[in-house]
Amino acid sequence: MKKKTALLFSLLMSVLLISACSKNTNSNSNNTAKTSGTTTNKGYQTTGKTTDSDYQGVIQDGKYKTNAARGVGISQNADNLLNLKSFESGMTALSKDQFSPNKYVFQEGQILSKSTIENWLGRVSSSNPTGLNPKDNGQKDAAKRNPIYVQQIEEQDYMNENNGKLSLGGITIGIGMNRKDYYQKEEYGSTYTSDISQAEMIKQGRIAAAKVLDRVRKQNGVSANTPIMIAMFQQAENDSLVGGSFYAYTVSKNGNEISNWNNTNLSSYTFPATATKSVPNDNDETSFEGFQNKIKNFFPNLAGVTAQGQYKNKTLQGLKVNITTQFYSETEITSFTQYVAQAAKNYLPSGIPIDITVKGADGTVQSFLSRQSGNGNFYTHVFSSY
Known part of the structure; x- marks a missing residue:
């Protein structure tokens, strides 16, 4: 999670598209994103x-x-959609240390x-010799069967741009691994x-x-x-x-x-902490509880306030x-968003990027708040109903 996440990018794009029928609640114009495409004479932008x-990104x-293989995974182990979001955003974040955004252009895996x-x-089987997961040994007992270890694979390409031409500069391959393999002993039966x-x-x-x-080394277009x-x-x-993570x-x-191999020392935690998994730093939990209580006391019509935090070490x-x-x-949503921005500034940990999404009970995004690392003020946007 560095500065703007993938969610922020997509929401900001939505803001640009519907700006004629929506309004900002933040008067700070310094937070307004500016974009400009660059056209080349080689058919891409x-x-x-x-x-x-x-x-x-690359427009051809x-x-x-787009990446036609995005989101491919083992279906019975794919119920947690948060895995896919963390997987993709984490891949991009790790890649920035190896393939700097100042030197490379991002391209979805091709x-x-x-x-x-x-x-x-x-x-792996006679009909699928390239399978990375072990063959089915026919066992149904959880401790005796061969589980599915490899859950998902995704590719990201990083391109060099020279003299109006793009060339492959690097590749990131993410491999998702299971700690729990969910399976059924019979079709439509119970899950084990x-x-x-x-x-x-x-x-x-x-x-x-x-x-x-x-x-991957043997694929067309990839050199030694x-x-x-x-x-x-x-x-x-x-x-x-x-x-x-x-x-x-x-x-x-x-x-x-x-x-x-290099250890990332990354891990994800839920706020508020659960009985079985507390966050590494009690001060962070205290800060979140203060924020949670502040907005719940002022606006009682809340169904829930939760968060996901990513830690490196502690x-x-x-x-x-x-x-x-x-x-x-809409007036309630606007007032609430303004209040959340102040409460977040006062209570949540400083110096880190924070995204806040406000949704209705039906899942509709009502407003969005974001703060970049090192910035004190939050960018806010309320989505109008018309």
């Missing part, structure tokens, strides 16, 4: 970027180049096809769980990463010295209130051997707050 920490023939990733995520130890998850992840690196980052992600459980990464600058790196209301009047 870059999107421009809102801040120096953002990547420019007037259309954004090398690995949807069918390729689907085959890799399958079990095979537990996977952390040590086994890491072991199987490294085996899969070595195979993936070797295979194309830098490839492989980032390992631990999936959160299906009923978790937070997404998973990246736990390790490696960078291969040439060849297909992995010489070392230091909070960023916070995503979700507030569910029972407001229907």
Whole structure:
């Protein structure tokens, strides 16, 4: 979570599109994002970027180049959509340390096809020799069956832009690993769980990463010295209130051997803390409780105030707050948003990026607040109903 997240980007784009029928509650014009696309004479265009920490994207023939394989995963282990959001935003955040937004242009993965990733995520068999997961041993008992270890794979490409041409400058491959494998003994039957130890998850992840690196090196357009980052992600459980976290990464600058792994020391936590999992720093929990109590006391029509925090070691790196209301009047939403901005400034930890999303009971986004790292004031936007 650095500065603007993917959610902020998409919401800001919505703001630009509906600005004629919506209004800002923040009079600080310094927070208004400015974008400018750059057209080349080679048939592609870059999107421009809102801040120096953002990547420019690639537009080809007037259309954004999407990743056809985005979101491919094992269906029974994909109930927690927060995993996908944490997976994608975490990949981009880790990639910025290796592929600087000031030097590279972001392109959605174009090398690995949807069918390729689907085959890799399958079990190895005579009909699917490229499967990264072990063959089905026919067992139904949770402790005896071969579980699904590798849950999802995604590719991000980082392009060099020189003399009006784009060339592949680097690749990030994210690999999502399960700690729990959900399965059914019979179709439409009850769901059971095979537990996977952390040590086994890491072991199987490294085996899969070595195979993936070797295979990616052999793809068309990838050279022996194309830098490839492989980032390992631990999936959160299906009923978790937070997404998973990246736990390790490696960078291969040439060849297909992995010489070392780097621990990220990243982890995600829920606010307020649960009985089984407290946050690393009690001061952060106290700050959130103060914020939560302040807005609940002033506006009683709230269904819930929760947050997801990401830590590196024991230091909070960023916070995503979700507030569910029972407001229907636009004046109520506007007043509430203004009050939340002040309460967040006074109570939530300073010096870190914070995103706050206010939703109605039906899931409709009513307003959005965001603060960049090191900034004291929040950008706010209320979405009008017309």
